[in-house]
Amino acid sequence: MVETTLVEAGRLAVLQEMRRDPRVWVLGEDVGRGGLWGQYRGMLEEFGPERIVSTPIAESTIMGAGLGAALVGTRPIIEMRMFDFVMCAMDELVNQIAKVRYMFGGQAKPAVVVRMPHGMWRNSAAQHSQMLEAWFAHLPGVVVVAPSNAEDEAGLLVSAIRSDDPVLFFDPKDLWLAPGAIADGEIAPIPFGKARHARQGDALTIVTWSAIVPNVLAAADQLTSEGIKVDVLDLRTIWPWDQDAVAASLARTKRLLVVHEAVEVGGFGAEVIASMIDRLGPSAIKVAKRLGAPRIPVPFAPPLENEVRISPAKIVAAAKAAMA
Amino acid sequence: MATAGGTPAAAGDNLKRLTDLYRMMVRIRTFEETALEAYKAGEIPGPLHVSFGQEAIPSGVCASLRTDDRLTSNHRGHGHALAKGADAATMYLELYGREGGYCRGKGGSMHIADFSVGMLGANGVVAGGLPIAVGAAQGLKLLKSDAIVVCMFGDGATNRGPYLEALNWAAIYTLPVLFVCEDNGVAAHTETRTVTAGEGPAARANAIGVPAVTIDGNDALAVEETAARLVAEIRAGRGPRMIHAKTYRWCGHTATDAAAWRDPKQVEAAKTRCPIARLKAVLIERGVAAASLDDISSAARDEMQTGRAGAHAAPWPGMASAFEDVQDAGAVHG
Numbered sequence: 001m002v003e004t005t006l007v008e009a010g011r012l013a014v015l016q017e018m019r020r021d022p023r024v025w026v027l028g029e030d031v032g033r034g035g036l037w038g039q040y041r042g043m044l045e046e047f048g049p050e051r052i053v054s055t056p057i058a059e060s061t062i063m064g065a066g067l068g069a070a071l072v073g074t075r076p077i078i079e080m081r082m083f084d085f086v087m088c089a090m091d092e093l094v095n096q097i098a099k100v101r102y103m104f105g106g107q108a109k110p111a112v113v114v115r116m117p118h119g120m121w122r123n124s125a126a127q128h129s130q131m132l133e134a135w136f137a138h139l140p141g142v143v144v145v146a147p148s149n150a151e152d153e154a155g156l157l158v159s160a161i162r163s164d165d166p167v168l169f170f171d172p173k174d175l176w177l178a179p180g181a182i183a184d185g186e187i188a189p190i191p192f193g194k195a196r197h198a199r200q201g202d203a204l205t206i207v208t209w210s211a212i213v214p215n216v217l218a219a220a221d222q223l224t225s226e227g228i229k230v231d232v233l234d235l236r237t238i239w240p241w242d243q244d245a246v247a248a249s250l251a252r253t254k255r256l257l258v259v260h261e262a263v264e265v266g267g268f269g270a271e272v273i274a275s276m277i278d279r280l281g282p283s284a285i286k287v288a289k290r291l292g293a294p295r296i297p298v299p300f301a302p303p304l305e306n307e308v309r310i311s312p313a314k315i316v317a318a319a320k321a322a323m324a
Numbered sequence: 325m326a327t328a329g330g331t332p333a334a335a336g337d338n339l340k341r342l343t344d345l346y347r348m349m350v351r352i353r354t355f356e357e358t359a360l361e362a363y364k365a366g367e368i369p370g371p372l373h374v375s376f377g378q379e380a381i382p383s384g385v386c387a388s389l390r391t392d393d394r395l396t397s398n399h400r401g402h403g404h405a406l407a408k409g410a411d412a413a414t415m416y417l418e419l420y421g422r423e424g425g426y427c428r429g430k431g432g433s434m435h436i437a438d439f440s441v442g443m444l445g446a447n448g449v450v451a452g453g454l455p456i457a458v459g460a461a462q463g464l465k466l467l468k469s470d471a472i473v474v475c476m477f478g479d480g481a482t483n484r485g486p487y488l489e490a491l492n493w494a495a496i497y498t499l500p501v502l503f504v505c506e507d508n509g510v511a512a513h514t515e516t517r518t519v520t521a522g523e524g525p526a527a528r529a530n531a532i533g534v535p536a537v538t539i540d541g542n543d544a545l546a547v548e549e550t551a552a553r554l555v556a557e558i559r560a561g562r563g564p565r566m567i568h569a570k571t572y573r574w575c576g577h578t579a580t581d582a583a584a585w586r587d588p589k590q591v592e593a594a595k596t597r598c599p600i601a602r603l604k605a606v607l608i609e610r611g612v613a614a615a616s617l618d619d620i621s622s623a624a625r626d627e628m629q630t631g632r633a634g635a636h637a638a639p640w641p642g643m644a645s646a647f648e649d650v651q652d653a654g655a656v657h658g
Contacts, residue, residue, distance in 0.1 A: 025466060050466055056496070061489035064455020068473075069463030071444055071456065072394065076463075095449050096456065104437040104445055105427035106649035143653050165651045192653045240654025 001181040007037050009150035009182050010171065013157035014040065014077065016187055018047055021075065024161055025051040028062055028079025028115075036081055037117070037176050063089035066112045067097050075111050075161065083118035083170065084127050097166045098141035113160045117173035119211040119261055123305055126297035131210070131262035136168050137239040137271065143192055144239040146170040148213035150180025152236050155190030162189060172211035193240035201229030204322055205249040205256050207272050209235040212261040212310050219315035230319060238268050246272065247279055256288045257322045259315055264292030291318040341387070342607060345544050346617070348383040349600045351624045352403040355412055358628040359402070359419055359433075363579045367636055368419050370432045372579040373400040377542070378571045380599035381506050382407035384547025385474060385567070388555040392471045394442045394460050396453030399434050400506075401446035404476050409441035412627055416635035429641040430649070442471075450511075451481035454490035454503075461499035461564075472500040472558050480511030482525045488532065494564035495533040502551070502558055503534065503566040506541065508573035513585065526568040534564045541569030542599040545606070572597070 004012070018024045025047075026040060032054035034041035044052040055062050059080065066078035080086050086093060093114065100108040120129045136144045143165045147153045153171070160167035198213070199206075199220045208216045213234050220230050231249045235241050250256055256276060258269030269290040277285060293308050356374040363372050378400075386395070386407035397404040405415060410426070418425030419433050426436050437445035444460060447453045457475035464471050481487055482505060494501045505525045509516055522528065529536035537554075539546045547569060554565040572594035576583035583591075604617055647656050 023467075027462075053462075053497075056489070056492060058489040058493065060486050061455040061458065061493050064452075064486065064490075065459030065462055065493060068396075068444070068456035068459025068461070069466070070459075071439075072460045072463040072467065072469075074463040074466055076459075091449055091452060092455055096447075096452060100445065101651070102649050103427060103431045103435045104439070105425070105430050107427075107437055107439040108445070140656075141651050143651065163653065165653055 003181050005177050006150040006153050007176040009154040013154040013187050017161040024075045026077045027053040029081050059085050059088035063092035070110045070112050078114045080116045083116035109164045110166045111164045113167045115169045117171040121173045125300040129298035134268040143167045145237045146210040151182050154182045154187045158187050159189040174211045192237045195242035195245040196234040198234045199232035201231045202252050203228045204230045205253045206232045208259040215312045218312040254286045259291045263295050265295045267292045287322045289322050346603050347620050349379040352379040354624040354628045358632050372433050375400045375403050376574040380544035380547050381541045381569045384544050385551040387548050388552045394444050395474045396444050396457040397446040397476050405436050405443050408443040410438040413631035416631040420635040422638035423641045451484035451486040454486040458490045458493045461501045474502045476504050479507040479516040491532045491534045498563040500558045501564040505568045507570045512577050529566040534566050536566035538568040541571035542597045544603045
């Protein structure tokens, strides 16, 4: 293994795939300068301005041009800079990219990756902090990826770039600099729909993903120290998602807690719980709970933002409540 | 500006070329007349947007295109598809929502696409095709192709943000795109001039740095000659160009819209500028026998009636197809 950060792991994945396939290219604001966080550092020098395309601040056309370029056989990586800005490109994403394959009877395969760094990040306030991944799980035609660590960032990005599906790739921007490790040599693709079994235990199943995973693991370790061993499944992709792994865990624990940074109301946690009740039957599950953000925009002031964050203490409390 | 009243075309003018142009216009008109009949007979479901009076624009533009050139279209796109080389019978199958249609019955009139002839799709969202067109051009450039992209849109699209974004994009990256604004004067049910500031589509394009020319879009020769010149410039690597083609939509927004808000005299006046009749007069003046033009009309009627009957008799798509072509990973159930 090689020690690295999440942002660098993603950079290495893109670098590997661009060297492997000349049809892969990147478009987005400031990518020629390495991207806002260095995700594309040094790539302009290697691949030139036709494959590392710095664009105007024109989200509709960044997204739509990526689609058009895919329709003629290239494989664009569409960099949205911040997830929140995808709202300026929703027609191109929702009405066009997600629909063209179906609507044209299979003539089109929109092989695009849309990278959208999301989540809370250093008091960036309501328009630079959102997590709305559940919206896109609701949208037929797309894959939704939300990794939580360097290894998954790299392996899932390789899969995303090689996929013929449009892949919405939610980089957890609060974890860009989190230390991690990736395998030596070639970065292997990680398949969509396979959860990472992050902690083993029989007391409670905790399902989670993206930026909140480190807090869930901290909580799990504290619970273990108190004699409560929890099973933690990091879904890694929320569409498709690993229903088999969650069901298998629940067969042992009978107790389910879903933790996500996104607003709890209408979040993907509700889908996880409903699916498991449908699949296993209500009598097979003793407890099913969600822990997410309150239904408020993310506030700016550090103490207020901290109040919204799902801390390890809140997760521990929710887990204990689920055990009661 | 050339007129179809007998002004000789500048270059390469010959009767075969003009007759082909005429044939395409007649096919588009007849396709839509037949579709409208079928719609009124209750055979075609969903919205149907026809383009009577605008046939010269796609016919004239596509006359200069190769099969590997791409085209993006809008909701009023039957003529665009036919002119780009799509098959009328397969289009009818799609209008009827039947098996064998271009989209296997999953798109309908607003989503006809034929990637095999470079027709990258009609679009149900006004200005939806503009970003896609510039991206297709960027992709072709990356692939070292010398194919170009034509982007068809209406005057209504020029008030949406993607018009600014896509034209700017094409200009800064020197992309091979021919923007074609079919200015029929009406955005859905509103006269565009009443909701548009400034000097209009061509002025906006020129200000962005995309050279634009305004022409009479009901003059097939003018459209064809202008497109030929601009396509050659674009293919030579000189960057995007725009045609602003002024025309008039005879019909309402959709097949069920009578456009009762407008003075019928306006429509009658527009019909005296019918692009097909104008080109017909030119052809007859140049010695083409009227009987051979009648043959073109009757062949078009046969083609369209056969297509309509075939579509009406065709089976619905198999129910399983509703669940196909969603996505590879996690299709339908995750």
